Amino acid sequence: MTAFGKLIRTTAFRLTLVYLFLFALFAAFLLGFFAWNTRRLITEQITTTVNAETGEISDIFGRRGLRSLVNTIENRALRPGANLYLVTTPTGQAIAGNVGSLAPGVMASTGWSETAYRRLDDQDNANHFALVRVTELSSGFRLLIGRDLEERRRLFGIVAKAGQFSLLVVVVLGLGGGIFVARRVLRRIDAMTGTTQRIMAGDLTGRLPVGRSGDELDRLA
Template sequence: MTAFGKLIRTTAFRLTLVYLFLFALFAASLLGYFAWNTRRLITEQITTTVNAETSTISDIFGRRGLRGLIATIENRALRPGANLYLVTTPAGQAIAGNVGSLAPGVMATTGWSETAYRRLDEQDTADHHALVLVTELSSGFRLLIGRDLEERRRLFGIVAKAAQWSVLIVVVLGLGGGIFVARRVLHRIDAMTGTTQRIMAGDLSGRLPVGRSGDELDRLAENLNAMLERIEALMMGLKEVSDNIAHDLKTPLTRLRNRAEEALAKSATEAEYRTALERTIEESDSLIRTFNALLMIARAESGQARGNMDNFDAADVANGIHELYEPLAEDGGMTLHVRTESTQLHGNRELINQALANLVENAIKYGKPVPTAPPPGAGAVGTVDQKEILIEARRDGDRVLLSVTDHGPGIPVADRKHAVERFVRLEASRTQPGSGLGLSLASAVATLHGGDLKLDDAHPGLIATLTLPALSGASDGLAAQTHDVPQKAA
């Protein structure tokens, strides 16, 4: 397709043609209305003048008779720019006036009419047109008084020529403006098209150009760029997940196969076979938990879980998690506390419950107090005297905070953003069982509900907080109920 062909097929050029047609039609209608009004005004002026003169001459005929009428007509007919005058006998013979010829039948009927005529003093045979009034006088005489329409015709011609030039100028300027606008729009669209072609070719880092005008194309480009950033992030996440699955699941699958092969090669008794099968089942359960976590993250990130959302009390979730994990915390030498305020949430209770459970499991695994250097003068190495984990559910403005606080080593600031990625396990957690998906799931659940996961210092330790939108219009009872479990020694 040629450049001109692309140009005339643009929406901007077509819209310009439509507006050009409408504007030309409007201009022509306006000029036509002006010409028609001008014609009507001149006609009214002629009829008013002729009516007045007819009345005057008829009055003269009534007072002075035929001689006075003829004298008056002859006198007025000789004036420069005089009207048309003609007096005829009852037989139709002209006896006075300045009209040489008329269209047939004009003098036969009284009243107004437009007719072709020629003056007595004109040598050419060209016909002129006039608006005349024929009046019947007493004794059968007839009087014609009229006015030439050349002025009206000339003015109408001026208006018509102005209309032609106006429409021509509008068309030329409109087409020029349309081509200019269409070229600018086409240039920007071509730039966007080139970028999208590079993106389709695999360069996901490409972004649409955004100008400084802030027009609709700029706003469209900004929204598309935001969408492209989201797509790039999802594709990078998909690539990382694929790489991590291939890397992190290869080891347990290999170990699972080796144990099965070892059991076949070395086990001789039923007890040995049973032990090998139990270890295989444990490995399988670990893999199943990993895949279940991946599926839950995928559901949260894709938005599929939005169909199962309902209203519930965040305090009930926190209290349920406390009751479930309290024995596990005691087995690890920790104490689990809960502090809640009744506050309403709208969301997927199962996912929020799982996200909070993941935060508590991480706190139990990695939140044990770390040895600290003794103060000057002390002889032994001590530990931080805080072995508790605190679960909180409270309202903060229009947000609901579900937090888990421990007093372990925490997460360095530089690693916090990295810690919520899939299959990421920091060095401090390498000795503990797990897949590195707990914080990733919690972050995905928070994002699904329009919130986020924040990791902050507890001085010492870590505060992991799910920040979620509170149920709008909910009348929360803020009566705080605190469940404190007596602290036990590790």
């Protein structure tokens, strides 16, 4: 049997693999929980902001009418890093906002949804994704306010990459530590085996090496 074959068959190496698997599983669970919690916090932040703005703009429409609503939407849509805004007539025609296209059926029902979208001023043809809320105003007008999910996707990607790297480090260090521990144990076992074989062959002067640690191998010796 090769030296490496003997090494990986040792109890110490197998126990190291078991503990490595359990630790990696725990680390993966912890990182997954952190990623999920980060995603949840960002989503809650988006919903809080959108709810507050929806209430404010709905109040403007109720007090000042459609013209003030359109002016408010157009002004806010021009701000740097603006949210998504869209106002449609009862027939579904867009009359204000910065949204160029949405997934089919988004404006047909009220409430929250995640949708692909494009802004009016987008230079590329790629779809982006946003969390949006559609509210029905009086007279059948509909108001959409949402926030791009790129920040949430980017943070989730950072956590995922960090998790992959961390697990890789854990596996490499765990295997290295397992090989180191197994080799030390194997050297002691081989020394005991060699001495025992000499004694069995008739050399009664042989003595098993006993260390000072008092561990299970010393007790066996």
